[in-house]
Amino acid sequence: MKQAVILAAGEGQRLRPFTVTRPKAMLSIAGKPILQHVVEAVAQNGIRQIVIIVGYKKEEIFDYLGAGDQFGVNITYVTQERQLGTAHALAQARDMVHDEFLVLPGDNLIDTGTIAQFVTVHPDAVLTKKVEKPSRYGVVAADGNSLLAIIEKPKETESNLVNTGIYAFGTDIFDLMDTRLDIPDVLNGMLEQKRPVTVMETDGTWLDVVYPWDIIKLNDAVLRHVPAKLGGTIETGAYVKGQVSIGQNTVIRANSYVLGPAVIGEHCDIGPGVCILPSTSIGNNVVISPFSVIENSMIGEDVHIGPASVIQDSVIDKGCVIKGHFTACSGEAELRINDEFHMVNIGAMLGTGCRLGSSVVAQPGAIAGNYSQIQALKLIGGRLPDRSYVV
Amino acid sequence: MCGIVGYIGERRAQPVLLGCLRKLEYRGYDSCGIAVTADGLQVYKDAVRVEALAKSAPQFGGTVGIGHTRWATHGGPSKINAHPHLDCAGRIAVVHNGVITNFRELRRKLAAEGHIFLSETDTEVIPHLIEKYDTGDLEAAVVAALREIEGSYAIVVMKAGEARLVVARKDSPLVIGIGDRENFIASDVPAFLEHTGRVIYLEDGQTGSITRSGIRINSGGREIAPKEDKVLWSANEAQKGGYDHFMLKEIHEQPRVIRNTLAEFTQAEETASGSDLTREIGVSPILMLACGTSYHAALVGKYVLEDLVNIPATVEFASEFNHRKNIFGKPLGIAITQSGETADTLKAMKRVRSQGGRVIAVTNVVGSTASRIANQTIYTRAGPEISVAATKTFIAQLMILYWLAMSNSKADSRRIASLLLELRQLPNRVQQVLDNEGIIAGHAKFLSRYEHAFFIGRGINYPVALEGALKLKEVSYIHAEGYPAGETKHGPFALLGRETPVIAAVSRDDTYEAMMTSMKEIKARSSPVIALSEDGDGAVEELADFVIPVPHVDCIFSPVVNCVALQLLAYYAARERGCPIDFPRNLAKSVTVE
Structure with a gap:
């Protein structure tokens, strides 16, 4: 297998507000976008020719990956104007691929091992994995190594083997698509025509972000595998313990305490006297002022956190400016996404570019839309739409 | 962002190499050069565009050669610093992309052993190291030399009288193009895409030996079977990273440019390495000299300096300033030029210096003429800009001027602190636009x-x-x-x-x-x-x-x-x-x- 097609055109509507400014594949987990995890996994398996299908907010992907030289790959982009389905997305790459190629979703997090076996398989093939809640996905019915059917989101199922959305195809797939818009439908169609499809199972990483709080869960799971690295300065009296990766030019000031697993980006200014507890990811160019505590949270790029803030199980998206004494403590909250209700343990979730005055308290499960402005001493809860003003 | 190319085949190497180099121009460069095997080894290089090099170069006959476009890092752009670099005997030529971190130490050692260095580059240690280990097998000598080298590299090595190119890579890109009784080497596929779309990507730590008709790849001392890939897209698309035009790509790079420049400020503040000259601001009157877009950056700079440092600043078109008869006093000149080669700005800088004034140059090109005329140079970290209309370099110039003003500010510390906070948010604000x-x-x-x-x-x-x-x-x-x-x-x-x-x-x-x-x-x-x-x-x-x-x-x-x-x-x-x-x-x- 010499080529890969990565599907990254999707929006991820359930992940708002975080997907208002970026496609789902560009959500950052453990210090880098999901799509980068995928590109690196592909590259480390010796596949250097990558076609990325882009659509929603494609510029975010262009800006980050460019032509791929930084990641040792050659990337070419194809735009899918309307996001009609995975097979439709793949069809856009028809003139870009030849012989055999791999197809991967750009918004499911994998690592090198996930596809190490699969890159040697002959088309047509689908990669599967055992999961706890199969009813969210396409459940795979198989007889040994051969696929029998893919049943999308079944109400009840015996099997917990699901479709990872990773496939190996030859160029003849394009002639078999017909008017079908999704790849599982195309596969079911192939089976009807008695064309065999191989099933291969992986026990490697395969993680999906469906809801905003999954960002915190995935971050925790992935951080455990990030190797320790020291690029910045740790002042005397600061303490760094466990698996911690610190980017270039970052300063961890005196009396700070950093407990891994944690990733801290480049050019950050942390402390003095800040506690970073497991499992926290901090983006580039972030300031965390004295006496703040951050635990099991995701802090995006260019964020400023004022003194004596407490942030647990939270997601703070890029560019937020938070004055002192901000509190986002974790607790049980019932959150509504579309028509479903979920009970989760969570702190707060702030969209891009929010500005918070001093001593704002966020109730567990509070979600502030992008560019919200909240005055000092306010208590926020529930879901605030984008550009809310709380006065 | 240097670019390297190599050719071995049955055609005359010189025009092929120059053609490949033209295709790498998008990477940005300030000098270029080629070496071909003809009567031993012929090298022709200079701090000029590929077009000019092609015009002035004598016609060499050989069918094996290497070429390079250089973006200066160690040592300014000059004929001497341009690649290829040679060993003492002039029999081994090397082109290199990357940075050798331990070159000072290697250079000292090699010089002590009698090797003679001509340039200020890190690269030059490579041909001398290879010369040291060369006992006839060029690839073995390259492998031995690379053992001593720390840093990143993609190199192509050739030797007089040998129809063979040796390549190696670590953390810098290198790709081999397979032709019919000819082979190509480049930093990036577009260089040879008009000749072939069959490629082999060299991986980190691998070395290769390339002849007219064969490619052998070694990894960790063992020969491995090369993996061939096929390229199906056009060269132009790849360079623009998805965008239709370089201008749009460069506009979108601006949040990153601001972040990179900010990193330099904070680094400088942290280590208190702001030089004496920038401390001079506020002592002499400031005279800002620039042309075109840079002139507009200077006009913004005037407002910022006058507001924060509380001193008068004059902004002049360099082209007009040169027609003025008198220069009053001994001003502190701030000359702003993206390329560092704008003729009018250079002339104006020289005038200020000849009057006893001091000059700070703000430029995007390391080692450019402006940096050699100035007393001090502050580099904008915008990376090469291809689009003729300046975008990201203008924003980077503004960032330098903000920094100059803020680090010399007379404003109260609360205002400075709040400006610093805003400055850190700026990448995100630009992203919002x-x-x-x-x-x-x-x-x-x-x-x-x-x-x-x-x-x-x-x-x-x-x-x-x-x-x-x-x-x-x-x-x-x-x-x-x-x-x-x-x-x-x-x-x-x-x-x-x-x-x-x-x-x-x-x-x-x-x-x-x-x-x-x-x-x-x-x-x-x-x-x-x-x-x-x-x-x-x-x-x-x-x-x-x-x-x-x-x-x-x-x-x-x-x-x-x-x-x-x-x-x-x-x-x-x-x-x-x-x-x-x-x-x-x-x-x-x-x-x-x-």
């Missing part, structure tokens, strides 16, 4: 139907109006003029009407009321108005026909967000009119004649 691309493209479509436009601003946004007009005219060919809003009544009003849209940069500072008045006067002459204003400003929304929303920033930084918005406006207007955006007619990226 980019996120409004759709809205701006819509307004640009409207603007593209007109043949004349006015840009107005007041105070620190007056240079923004000038820059907005310059961008629009250079890429879209719409006649545009930038004016201080208060001056429009003294002439330009005669031209206002339905067919002359006005673009107004409104800032929430003490010019706000006056700008509102100007806009009302213009509306009364029925000109369509496009206003740049802070997101959610109802009064402006009511007055203007179109609004480009920009995020709230301290008014001192409003030129940054406003100019990014106007860059997008110019880009989309040009696109709508089908202009050759990256390379407008009659214009050159770097103006090296007076």
